[in-house]
Amino acid sequence: xxxxxxxxxxxxxxxxxxxxxxxxxxxxxxxxxxxxxxxxxxxxxxxxxxxxxxxxxxxxxxxxxxxxxxxxxxxxxxxxxxxxxxxxxxxxxxxxxxxxxxxxxxxxxxxxxxxxxxxxxxxxxxxxxxxxxxxxxxxxxxxxxxxxxxxxxxxxxxxxxxxxxxxxxxxxxxxxxxxxxxxxxxxxxxxxxxxxxxxxxxxxxxxxxxxxxxxxxxxxxxxxxxxxxxxxxxxxxxxxxxxxxxxxxxxxxxxxxxxxxxxxxxxxxxxxxxxxxxxxxxxxxxxxxxxxxxxxxxxxxxxxxxxxxxxxxxxxxxxxxxxxxxxxxxxxxxxxxxxxxxxxxxxxxxxxxxxxxxxxxxxxxxxxxxxxxxxxxxxxxxxxxxxxxxxxxxxxxxxxxxxxxxxxxxxxxxxxxxxxxxxxxxxxxxxxxxxxxxxxxxxxxxxxxxxxxxxxxxxxxxxxxxxxxxx
Numbered sequence: 403x404x405x406x407x408x409x410x411x412x413x414x415x416x417x418x419x420x421x422x423x424x425x426x427x428x429x430x431x432x433x434x435x436x437x438x439x440x441x442x443x444x445x446x447x448x449x450x451x452x453x454x455x456x457x458x459x460x461x462x463x464x465x466x467x468x469x470x471x472x473x474x475x476x477x478x479x480x481x482x483x484x485x486x487x488x489x490x491x492x493x494x495x496x497x498x499x500x501x502x503x504x505x506x507x508x509x510x511x512x513x514x515x516x517x518x519x520x521x522x523x524x525x526x527x528x529x530x531x532x533x534x535x536x537x538x539x540x541x542x543x544x545x546x547x548x549x550x551x552x553x554x555x556x557x558x559x560x561x562x563x564x565x566x567x568x569x570x571x572x573x574x575x576x577x578x579x580x581x582x583x584x585x586x587x588x589x590x591x592x593x594x595x596x597x598x599x600x601x602x603x604x605x606x607x608x609x610x611x612x613x614x615x616x617x618x619x620x621x622x623x624x625x626x627x628x629x630x631x632x633x634x635x636x637x638x639x640x641x642x643x644x645x646x647x648x649x650x651x652x653x654x655x656x657x658x659x660x661x662x663x664x665x666x667x668x669x670x671x672x673x674x675x676x677x678x679x680x681x682x683x684x685x686x687x688x689x690x691x692x693x694x695x696x697x698x699x700x701x702x703x704x705x706x707x708x709x710x711x712x713x714x715x716x717x718x719x720x721x722x723x724x725x726x727x728x729x730x731x732x733x734x735x736x737x738x739x740x741x742x743x744x745x746x747x748x749x750x751x752x753x754x755x756x757x758x759x760x761x762x763x764x765x766x767x768x769x770x771x772x773x774x775x776x777x778x779x780x781x782x783x784x785x786x787x788x789x790x791x792x793x794x795x796x797x798x799x800x801x802x803x804x805x806x807x808x809x810x811x812x813x814x815x816x817x818x819x820x821x822x823x824x825x826x827x828x829x830x831x832x833x834x835x836x837x838x839x840x841x842x843x844x845x846x847x848x849x850x851x852x853x854x855x856x857x858x859x860x861x862x863x864x865x866x867x868x869x870x871x872x873x
Contacts, residue, residue, distance in 0.1 A: 437487070776823060
C-alpha cells in the first residue's frame with residue numbers, strides 16, 4: 403500500500419452495510435487499511451507531509467527483537483504486522499494508544515490472564531504513557547481473533563474469563579472502526595493546536611461535538627415520534643406542535659451556559675404534544691417550573707483551571723421526588739457530578755430533584771462527555787448487602803446504594819475510563835426500542851407508569867435497562 407496517497411477509509415469502516423467478519427478470522431487487508439489510515443491521519447494532522455512518512459513494518463522497525471516473537475504469532479497477525487505502518491518518527495497512533503506494542507512487552511499481559519493457554523493473549527497496541535498507573539493496551543485473543551481495550555491492567559477483570567464476557571470482545575476491524583468513528587464525529591480531533599486538557603501527540607479529546615448535538619436531537623425526536631404514534635386518537639393535541647420547547651430567554655433564565663452541549667440540545671427541541679417522555683419523567687412545558695427546578699446551574703463552580711459546565715435537569719420526576727446522595731460512609735457521596743456540585747450539596751440535603759440530567763464536565767480534564775447524562779432516581783437499585791440488582795453495560799452490578807448508575811457504561815471495550823457518562827442519544831434510542839416492543843406503554847399523556855417502573859432494572863427485566871457496550 404502506497405502511503406503517500408491518502409486512504410479512502412469509508413470502504414473499510416465496519417457498518418451495517420459492511421459488517422465485520424463473524425467466522426472467527428482476522429480480516430487482514432481491512433485492518434491494515436484502517437491502521438494505516440490512522441497513521442496517515444495523525445501524521446498529516448501534526449503538520450507533516452505524507453511523502454515524509456517513510457514507514458516501516460513491524461519486523462523492519464524492530465528487527466531481531468520482533469523476529470524472536472514471530473513464531474508465537476498467528477499467521478494472520480504476522481501478515482497484518484508485515485503491512486501495518488510504523489512512521490519514521492514516533493507519534494501516537496491514537497488518543498488511547500501509542501502504537502503497536504514493543505516486542506519485549508507483547509506477551510507480558512498473558513502472564514496475568516486466568517486462561518491457561520500459552521501465547522493466546524497479547525498486547526497489540528500499547529496504552530499511551532500517562533493514562534493510568536499500570537497501563538496495558540488493546541489485548542488481542544489469538545484463538546478467537548477478538549480484541550478488547552484495557553487502559554490499565556485493572557481492566558482485565560472485566561474481560562476475563564473470555565467465555566463469560568464475549569460481548570466485550572470485538573473483531574479488530576470493529577475496534578479500529580470505532581476509533582475512526584470518533585474522529586469523524588469530532589469527539590476526538592487531531593491538530594497542532596493547543597488544548598485546554600491533556601494532548602497525546604496531535605490527539606485531543608473534545609468535551610462534545612456539534613455532530614453529537616445533531617445525533618441527540620434526532621434521537622429525541624425519534625422517541626417523540628414513537629410515543630405520538632401510539633397515543634390514543636382522542637388525545638389532546640397542541641395546535642403549536644411545531645414550536646420549540648424553549649426560547650433562548652427561557653434557557654438564560656435557567657442559567658444554562660451559552661456554549662455547552664445541553665444548551666445546544668435544548669434550544670433545538672420541538673415541543674412534544676404529551677407530558678411524559680418516560681415512566682414518571684415529564685417534558686418541561688412550563689418554562690418557569692423548568693427554571694425553578696435547576697439547582698446545579700445556580701451553584702458557584704468557578705475554577706482557576708478552566709470552565710466547569712453544570713448538570714442541567716432535562717426531565718424532572720413527575721411527582722416532585724428528590725434524591726438522597728448520602729451513603730453509609732459519611733465521607734462518601736452518591737452524587738455523580740463534578741466536585742463543585744458534590745460540594746454544593748451537603749450531607750443531609752435531600753432537596754435535589756430526581757430526574758434526567760445532562761452531564762457535568764470540567765473541560766480542563768480528559769475523558770469527559772458533555773453529551774452524556776445521569777438519571778438520578780429517588781431510590782437505590784441495589785441495596786447494601788445485595789448480591790443482585792441492576793447492571794451496567796459491561797454486565798457488572800451497580801454499586802451498593804447507587805442511585806445514578808442506571809444505563810451507564812462501566813468498563814468500555816473500545817477505550818476510556820469507566821466513569822465517563824453514557825451518551826444521551828443512546829439513551830433515547832433505547833427508550834424508543836422499549837416503546838416499539840411494548841415494554842413501555844403509551845396513554846393520553848405519553849409514556850405510562852411512575853418512576854418506580856425503573857425498579858424493573860433490578861427486580862424484573864434487567865436486560866431491558868442495559869445499553870450495549872460501546873465507547
